[in-house]
Amino acid sequence: MAGKRRRNGHRRRNLAAVALLGGVGLTTHDSAKAGGMRREPGPKVNIGKTSSSSEPVTYLADHESYTKDGVATWSGNVQVWQGDQAMRADKIVYDRNSGIMRAMGHIAMIEPDNSTIFTNTLELSNGMHNAIARGIYIRMQDNAKIAANGMRRTDSRINDLSKVIYTACKTCEKNPDKPPFWQIRAYDAKQDSEHKRIEFSHAYLQFFGVPVFYFPLFSMTDPTVKRQSGFLMPGISPHDRYLGTYATIPYYWVINDSQDMTVQALVSTRTGPQISAQYRNNLRFGKIRFTGGVADATRHNTSFLNFLDNRTESTSTTGIQGYARGKVDFVINRNWRAGANVNVASSANYMRDYRITGYGNEVLASDGFVEGFGVGSWARLDAQLYQGLNQGVIQNAQLPFVLPRFSYGFQAQRDPLGGVFSLNTTDFVVYRPEGVNTDRAQIRLNWDRPFHNALGQEWLFTLRLDAAGYQASHYRQQPLYAPIGGTHTSGQFLPTAALKVSWPFMRSFAHGAGVQIIEPIAQIIASPTRFYKPTSLIPNEDSFQYEFTDSTLFSLNRYNGTDRLDSGVRGNIGLHGNWTWHGHVIDFLVGESIQRSIDPYRSPYDGLGHHLSSPVGRIRLSPNRFVDLTVRGRYNPYGKPFDYGEALLNTGVNHFHVNAGYIYEPITPYYLYQQNYRFNQVSRAYSTPISEITAGVNGDYGHYHASVYGRRSLSRKEFVSIGGDVGYANDCFGLDVMFIKQYTFIGGQQRNTTVLFNFTLKTIGTFGING
Structure with missing residues (x-):
């Protein structure tokens, strides 16, 4: 009986509210069971979708009272919601004549994007679509937080904030007043919930409360958004051997839920501009990844003496140059799939000058395939193409075109004799211009x-x-x-x-x-x-x-x-x-x-x-x-002590590891076919032994990490590559300084030493400088 009386009591209060407030669009729904209120089915929650002012406002309160001049007072754990917005407060006063609600005490407003606004005083009008507040705190996804002296909301879409602090770092539990690791402190900011942007004006990026950078205007994507079209952080590099001083300006385009593209412009002081793009598409039956670019190259290259002691004339690398790299994978059905890998470039020098991924390889390989799997069987049909990058050593006319190649494998079950039969075949057509x-x-x-x-x-x-x-x-x-x-x-x-x-x-x-x-x-x-x-x-x-x-x-x-x-x-x-x-x-x-x-x-x-x-x-x-x-290894008792050997060592303790390797062979067999070995025209590169050592060390301590690696040819008495990385990372910040040096000669020249300086601010992005 007590539960029944309580349900009836709720019903009376709700009906009274309808009679009193119905003229301004404020209504309530009937109670579902004792001690609670049931909200009638409404629109599904859609992050980023704001509620309409025509939707009813529903409330629930422990106590309510009304005056003759049309003022309603709700108190004691008051809950109000309209569409996908909800709010709780200790007390709310609603003036029917002005249509204004004043909320007081421990206010928490949940937004459609699941962020929450906390304050102690809030004034709302037009339902919950317009608001004014003082001393607010907004908690968003990925631990992002905004604190502001004041807020003005317009049409539930724009929040104008004054005296703003933004950060995604954890607050010190022992000393909450201590400045976070980093924060953005701005004179004011505008949060656009429709376009999912936050714009700061007169902003300072502070570390431990100390200003480091000043931005007259700074715009970022709302942390609730994972993908949004817009300009990404530009990159500026002060010096490069081939590009000089150069800058990159990327733009990210969200085509739809499964496709996006990043377009980047590069301008430099030593050569012509370049435009490049990266396209991604995740399909229900596969995926597409494509990267390409085109540039107006102006750097001239001269002839050079390669390590085979042959003078090689440089190929034309000026004018319109470009590259394309892509990967496609499709699932045809449960047994068959198809795909392709494309890697082409107009020249190795173009890849070197514009820092294209793949420079340093002697060849670029492309292929397309159809592949099937069955019970104990496998089949593949593919075609392969190759492009030589190191024209001083590899001529494109001597590289093969495999058009096509067919491979098939089958393994049967155990037969009555206890044996297992298998069949394999690889058939192909190989064409070489020379x-x-x-x-x-x-x-x-x-x-x-x-x-x-x-x-x-x-x-x-x-x-x-x-x-x-x-x-x-x-x-x-x-x-x-x-x-x-x-x-x-x-x-x-x-x-x-x-x-x-x-x-x-x-x-x-x-x-x-x-x-x-x-x-x-x-x-x-x-x-x-x-x-x-x-x-x-x-x-x-x-x-x-x-x-x-x-x-x-x-x-x-x-x-x-x-x-x-x-x-x-x-x-x-x-x-x-x-x-x-x-x-x-x-x-x-x-x-x-x-x-x-x-x-x-x-x-x-x-x-x-x-x-x-x-x-x-x-x-x-x-x-x-x-x-x-x-x-x-392989020991030779008839000649040299060893004609093959290798070793690999991994050692370390927690937070510190060392790995090292060594390989030896009395020749470099790769270069046997560079010249007519039948008539003892074996190149010096072939007769030079392989004797290389590699080593790497990496460790971490707390938030810090460091690593260094190197590869050196003992027979040629030169390094192949060296590099290292030093960095720091915590819950909201990352810093990496990387050093890379490759000693690969392509086109008679080496790529210069590269230093990468990257730091990441959580929810904002990664900033980088290449030198």
């Missing part, structure tokens, strides 16, 4: 039958068939340099049988002290012997590098492709060991190959120049969680 042209159809059939016996031995029996057919022309040109000409049709057919056995011995230590494994491994491989003579009609498009290391010791084919195949009768032996205890690890593998026939046309640096190969090995040491070291 070089070998190749058409290839290739297939690999493989059958693996694993089994084990009562002694714990693990066996693997393999049958493999490799077959390929070719039609090629221009054999005398790169990369074959064969002493034959004309167009030829050829093929190869290689059956292989292999048997591999491993016998792991394991023991456990008492009290969970660890596990130790010793595993001897042996393998025998048999196939017809095949040597690839200089006059061979079999082209070579994917097997330029022969890798005999611990990772390929038991591989049936140790080339990185299928145009060249390992053949003959050979055996491989190895010993694998592992000891793990209390999180510590020691793991190693050593082994070598025994071969019946020696290929006289193979590189003298591959470790297979004798019947008993050079031993290969790997060891990983992780004595504790602070150190992890991996070393691998």
Whole structure:
């Protein structure tokens, strides 16, 4: 009965309010249950949408009273809302004659964008659309806050604020009056809820209460908005080797909910202007990313002497220059997808001068593909194009066009004999304006039958068939340099049988002290012997590098492709060991190959120049969680001590880490095909060993972080690249100073040292200076 009486009491007060205030559009809704009020369904909350003045104003109060001259007083936890705006206060006085509401005491007004205004005195008119307040505090998203001496609201869209302070930093709990890390203090400000902008006039950016920058006018996006069209922060760089003093002016355009574009203008003192754009589109079935630019370049470049000791004339890099870089991915259905990657530029010098991403690479690669996945199968059809950037070393006419390439792989379920069948093929058409042209159809059939016996031995029996057919022309040109000409049709057919056995011995230590494994491994491989003579009609498009290391010791084919195949009768032996205890690890593998026939046309640096190969090995040491070291190499007992080696070290403690690496090889195989190696015209770049060391250190302490890295060629006695970063970051501010130096020569020149100075103010943006 008590609940029923209370519901009836609410109803009487609401109906009385309707009778008293209905003439000015202020109405109430009926109570839903005891002790509360139910609001009738209204418009959905839409961030950024203001309520209409024609919508009713609803209220709820603990106490209410009325006077004969039309003044209503509500007190005791008063709640008022209109559309998507809501307010609570200790007391509200409403004058029906003037249409003014005066709210007092602990006022909190919730806006449609979910921000909240706090004050102690507030006067409203026209429902809740016009207001005047003194001493307000606004809390917005991302911990953004505004404090002002006064506010005037117009039509629920414009808030004019006086004596304003804005920040997104946390307030000190021990000393709330202490200035935040940073704040903007302005004479006045205008908050536009319709266009989602906040404009400050006569503003100072202060750090710890100390003015640092002055802005006569400063405009920013409202923190409630994640995407909005408008100008972004401009960038100014005082000095650049190729651009001089330059400035960038970016504009961000929100096309719709899934698309946007950033257009940027660049003007400099040493060359012509550039306009560039970045386009993004997130589709329901894929995404598009595209970046491009065009410039009127005015810098002239001269000829230069490359590291092959050849004088190279510089290509034309003046006038209209441009670049395009894009990526497209589409999901056709649950089994198929398609995409493309585009990377093109008018010249490397243009990329260097205008700081285009990708400068420093020797080639730009582009491709388009269609790819499908099934149960145990995979297929891909693609096309590949390449553009050489370092014209002193790589000529575009010698780069291949792969139009097209088809790859397919299939693996069956285990058959009744206990084996697993797989099929792989990679077929392509390769065209070079200057070089070998190749058409290839290739297939690999493989059958693996694993089994084990009562002694714990693990066996693997393999049958493999490799077959390929070719039609090629221009054999005398790169990369074959064969002493034959004309167009030829050829093929190869290689059956292989292999048997591999491993016998792991394991023991456990008492009290969970660890596990130790010793595993001897042996393998025998048999196939017809095949040597690839200089006059061979079999082209070579994917097997330029022969890798005999611990990772390929038991591989049936140790080339990185299928145009060249390992053949003959050979055996491989190895010993694998592992000891793990209390999180510590020691793991190693050593082994070598025994071969019946020696290929006289193979590189003298591959470790297979004798019947008993050079031993290969790997060891990983992780004595504790602070150190992890991996070393691998190939020892040559017949010549130089080592003809391959590398090491990788990671060590550190909390907040401090060190990583280092080293790699050695007696040649640089990449440059073998730069000149006709068949007639001993091997370049100096090829005969120079690879001996490089890399190292990096990074650490952090509290809000501070720092890192430094370097890469140096010991054989060439020069650095490849160095860099570092020092920064500070807290809840509302970030500062980074980065240093980058690349020693890559393209077009006979290096890019100069780059220093990047960036600082970020939360909810406002990132400011940067490049030098």
